[in-house]
Amino acid sequence: xxxxxxxxxxxxxxxxxxxxxxxxxxxxxxxxxxxxxxxxxxxxxxxxxxxxxxxxxxxxxxxxxxxxxxxxxxxxxxxxxxxxxxxxxxxxxxxxxxxxxxxxxxxxxxxxxxxxxxxxxxxxxxxxxxxxxxxxxxxxxxxxxxxxxxxxxxxxxxxxxxxxxxxxxxxxxxxxxxxxxxxxxxxxxxxxxxxxxxxxxxxxxxxxxxxxxxxxxxxxxxxxxxxxxxxxxxxxxxxxxxxxxxxxxxxxxxxxxxxxxxxxxxxxxxxxxxxxxxxxxxxxxxxxxxxxxxxxxxxxxxxxxxxxxxxxxxxxxxxxx
Ligand code: HEM
Numbered sequence: 001x002x003x004x005x006x007x008x009x010x011x012x013x014x015x016x017x018x019x020x021x022x023x024x025x026x027x028x029x030x031x032x033x034x035x036x037x038x039x040x041x042x043x044x045x046x047x048x049x050x051x052x053x054x055x056x057x058x059x060x061x062x063x064x065x066x067x068x069x070x071x072x073x074x075x076x077x078x079x080x081x082x083x084x085x086x087x088x089x090x091x092x093x094x095x096x097x098x099x100x101x102x103x104x105x106x107x108x109x110x111x112x113x114x115x116x117x118x119x120x121x122x123x124x125x126x127x128x129x130x131x132x133x134x135x136x137x138x139x140x141x142x143x144x145x146x147x148x149x150x151x152x153x154x155x156x157x158x159x160x161x162x163x164x165x166x167x168x169x170x171x172x173x174x175x176x177x178x179x180x181x182x183x184x185x186x187x188x189x190x191x192x193x194x195x196x197x198x199x200x201x202x203x204x205x206x207x208x209x210x211x212x213x214x215x216x217x218x219x220x221x222x223x224x225x226x227x228x229x230x231x232x233x234x235x236x237x238x239x240x241x242x243x244x245x246x247x248x249x250x251x252x253x254x255x256x257x258x259x260x261x262x263x264x265x266x267x268x269x270x271x272x273x274x275x276x277x278x279x280x281x282x283x284x285x286x287x288x289x290x291x292x293x294x295x296x297x298x299x300x301x302x303x304x305x306x307x308x309x310x311x312x313x314x315x316x317x318x319x320x321x
Pocket of ligand 1: 106111207215233239274276
């Protein structure tokens with residue numbers, strides 16, 4: 001055997017056998033020493049992974065990282081989406097979120113996703129899905145989101161004992177789980193986002209008083225088309241804004257936008273929808289999509305899934321080796 005083959009063989013045996021130890025001793029990275037003893041991760045590349053303070057552990061502790069490291073030449077960069085391949089991490093996250101999430105908490109969870117990711121600005125690449133929402137809870141637009149953060153925190157602290165995970169990944173997955181729990185589409189989420197250590201710039205989320213043209217411009221600046229704006233706004237089917245059952249994710253948002261119950265009537269019907277929701281129904285370009293989604297729920301589910309994936313990848317910085 002060549003030296004490389006010997007080293008690889010040693011790593012495979014040592015790391016894989018220590019992996020079962022790791023799983024048995026939940027939360028303890030008994031294999032860190034083994035990996036570092038062959039100095040596999042002392043290059044600047046590996047150091048840069050560790051910058052987040054957690055991805056380094058992830059590489060050393062996660063079974064995927066270990067097997068991957070053992071089966072490839074050392075220092076070969078991991079593909080940016082390697083974490084997506086790790087079904088084990090993903091199912092642990094989903095399991096823990098499932099324990100703390102209920103239909104009644106789903107709307108707040110989905111809103112939390114938008115308030116983390118929706119700060120993204122393509123012009124200067126600031127903001128986005130980076131977990132910074134936890135530093136921004138005192139902003140007026142984030143009122144009430146501390147409850148959703150607490151729920152994610154519970155699940156995150158459990159996941160962290162097995163494999164360190166970023167807030168951004170946890171929130172992205174929690175939002176997708178909220179949608180599916182309420183009967184919406186199942187949306188697979190790529191993992192590996194890194195958290196920002198600082199708050200995003202202020203004033204990036206759309207105000208509820210925007211007219212259609214400003215709303216379109218606002219979403220365009222975040223990288224979204226008009227169709228994606230309309231599909232994402234369908235998230236308002238959850239919650240208490242009057243778009244059908246508050247805990248059922250379906251296309252009633254669009255059906256009610258077409259009915260316009262607020263026209264020619266005062267009183268309670270004025271409580272239905274936000275000004276931005278109503279503005280969409282007055283815009284020709286948006287109306288085309290509203291009609292499509294009102295008539296075809298599966299097309300809404302497909303387009304919502306794609307737009308949601310784009311939302312939770314907005315401005316994300318990914319762990320790489
Ligand atoms: C189009 C621009 C948007 C505006 C102006 C907007 C604004 C708002 C406002 C003012 C609320 C009410 C908060 C409250 O009850 O106090 C709300 C609720 C909500 N928003 Fe949005 N939002 C927008 C887009 C989105 C998007 C893109 C998503 C997710 C993909 C989203 C998810 C939600 C959800 C699920 C709720 C209900 C929260 C609950 O009842 O707890 N919103 N939004």
